[in-house]
Amino acid sequence: MTDMTAERAARKPRGERTRARRIRRARLVRTTAFKLTIVYLAVFGGLALGLIAYISNTTKDIIDRQLEAAIEGESAELVNEFRRTGLFKLMSTIERRSMRPDANLYLITDFSGNPIAGNVAELIYDPADVVTGAAFPVRYTRLVPAEGAERATHRALARLSVLGGHYRLLVGRDVEDRIEFSAIISRSIRGAMVVVAVLALLSWAFISRVVLRKVDAIGGSTRQIVAGDLSRRLPTDGSGDEFDRLAVGVNTMLDEIERLHAGLQEVSQNIAHDLKTPLTRVRNRLDEMLRTHTEGPEREATLAATIEDCDQLIRTFDALLTIARVESHTTAVALERTDFSAVVEDMGEFYEPAAEDAGMQLVVDVTPGLAIPGEPTLLRTMIANLLDNAMKYGASEANIVELRLQRVGDDAVLTVRDHGAGVAEGDRARLTDRFVRMDAARSKPGAGLGLSMVKAIVGHHGGQLSLEDANPGLAVRISLPLAS
Template sequence: MTALTKLFRTTTFRLSLTYLALFSVAAIVAIFYIYWNTTVLLTRQLNQTIDAELKGLAEQYRAGGLDQLVRTVAERSQTPGNSLYLVADNEGKQLAGNLSAVSPALWNSLGPVEFVYSRPAPGGVERRLAFANVFRLPGGYRLIVGRDIEDRRDLARLIRTTMLWGLGVMALVGIGGGFWVSRKLLTRIDDLAATTRTIMEGDLAGRLPVSGSDDELDRLSQSVNLMLARIEQLMAGLREVSDNIAHDLKTPLNRLRNRVEEALRESCDEGAYREALQRTIEEADGLIKTFNALLSIARLEAGAGGENRERLDLSELVRDVAELYEPVAEERGIALHAETAVPIVIHADRQLLGQAIANLIDNALKYGAPATAEGGNGWQPEVEVRAEAGEGVAEIIVTDRGPGVPGPERERVLGRFIRLEASRSEPGSGLGLSLVAAVARLHGGSLRLEDNEPGLRVVLVLPIEADALGNGAVAMPPPGAELRPT
């Protein structure tokens, strides 16, 4: 297919030709309508003028006979204008008027008739079109009263010429404009097609070009680019999960196999076998938890989950989760405080949000105790959990007084299987914060890590319902009121 044929087959070019045809038809109809109405108007005026003159001449004829008619026609013939008169005898001899000669066809006519006559003009004689009424008088005499309508024929000729030239110029401009627009659009579409082919070949980093005109193609390109960015992110996450499974789960699986093999190789009593089996079950449970966490993160990042959203009191949820961890905190010698005095109503999935809060508190209790070596950092081990409401958002803040996370590492620890050296002595898979970040994104929020000076300050930001706030303060439900799902 040649480039010209490809251009002619574009939708833009076909639409341009269609619009040109429709506009041409509309223009022809409009011009014809104007011409027809103009012709009707001029014809009506012409007939009225001739009828008025005939009535005047008829009165003169009745009053004074043929002589009076001849005198009147002679007088009117001297008046400049487009009026034409002729009174002739039965032999065609002119008695009065400004028509010097008439054709046999006109002489033998009767009533309204169009004819061509000659009159003197600069440089010779010109032939012009006229319209007249022919009357036969007693004695074979003829009376012709008419008007010169050459101007009307010139108008018709001018309209036809204008219409033809207009349609020609319109067709030229329309076809040229369609060619230019189609070529420009085709160039952009070819660029889009080339980029999509590159993406289909595996280059997910490719993006559709945006011209900056903010037209339909630009908006489509921007939407597709956002989709491609999301697909690239999901594919990167999938590759990361695969790599993490291959590397981080290989070690516990090998350890599990070696423990079972060692138990089979050695001669042990029933107690040793039972202990080996128990440790194997614990290791398998850890692997199952890791796989479940990975699946949960993958589902959340794919936009699945969160179908059971309801109106809930965030403060009450934080208190309930913190209460579950009070025995763990007491066992570790860490003071756990939950500051949630004011209800905060949000629309969220209770189970997912509760799991996210539990992960934050669990991380703080595991890694948030001050180091005992070298006298620690001077702070008592404590974990504080509180819920706050701002303008349009609710924040769940968990702080501790542990070693914290260095600034350059705060974004990295939100990834999967990322564990700092100081935390490797504690059990875990490095998926807790990843799951919390996925829950935040699913609810339209975010997760950020900050310095608590000393310690770590984790802030989970969630959007709050617009009607949950009043005058900048959190709306308080009436006493005894029950929060129900909407």
């Protein structure tokens, strides 16, 4: 019983290994490399076969034409000799030529078809192939075999000429060498095709295994990423091949996704924190009114404060929706040629009373006639957010806010600068993130979405946004391309 159990245990791994090998082979057959190998093999094999066949047929045609020309030339020479010297001299010439080791075929027959001279013992041919004055195929046996050769039937091309007195002359050449040459070419073609097929299959096996290893590595990484490990990246080997370039591109995308995911988590936490406070205040005020039955001016003040908190919540959600629409390029109005100088001047005039009420001086310096492809409402929203921030956080002894528009090259450059305490260099990059507020701004109203909206609008217009140290204060500089 123990031996049988051990045998089954030993047999099971072998069965699993066999199944694994079958699965691997099935995967190899389904790979693109296998399909491409079959296509390349068919195309290359067909082209190679066609080329070799063309060369073979062309070579045989050339040899046949040379043979026919040689036979025709020798036949004409012997016919002329017959005409000059007569039959007996021709017979002597043929007998002499027939004794050569590499002699051609010669045969003279009388009017009854009986051989009277030559080196052909037996001649076999199809009468339908015989055309006087043209070469035709025959089979023959030599009367005197070449030295060391067995007496056997060979194939040849022959030409029949009619002599005077009803005599006939047949001159031919052996074609066994040509036939053997054709056979060698045929065998070479078959051998070459076998070699090509074997090399193609070996190449397919090697390429498929290499490709499958890379695909399996990529698949393993993607499964871990899908499982939630956004820090995982596709493997690269620095080879620069297609898989390496694909992995680099996907890894770049994953870096951006991880950054966006981290930003989403931070935004979610900030939303929860910034919305919880006004909602809690609204709830507490309403609860107090319900418990104390507040009446008169105190009730009106409580309701006014509650409405203000609700309005702040609405403004926050409106800002989030505006940012989302602008970043997704789904704003209802397309960009059109806009007089940016006029928009900036209008916003400067609009904010001058607000600056005076805040005890600040608004300096406006606008270069006239600068037009850009833009959406006026979004541009006004952008400038309003910048001026609100500058007046809210730029309080100083000077109490000056600057609004300037200049032309720099092919761009219209808008600068909004305050003379306040400024922002530390390490914190400036975070100012355009949603719901980010510096510690000094926590005591002031706002949701931390102003510069996020500015960044989205600038991106929608194809511009550049930079936050710079104005020493003192902060300078927000926006470059927008001028209209052509």
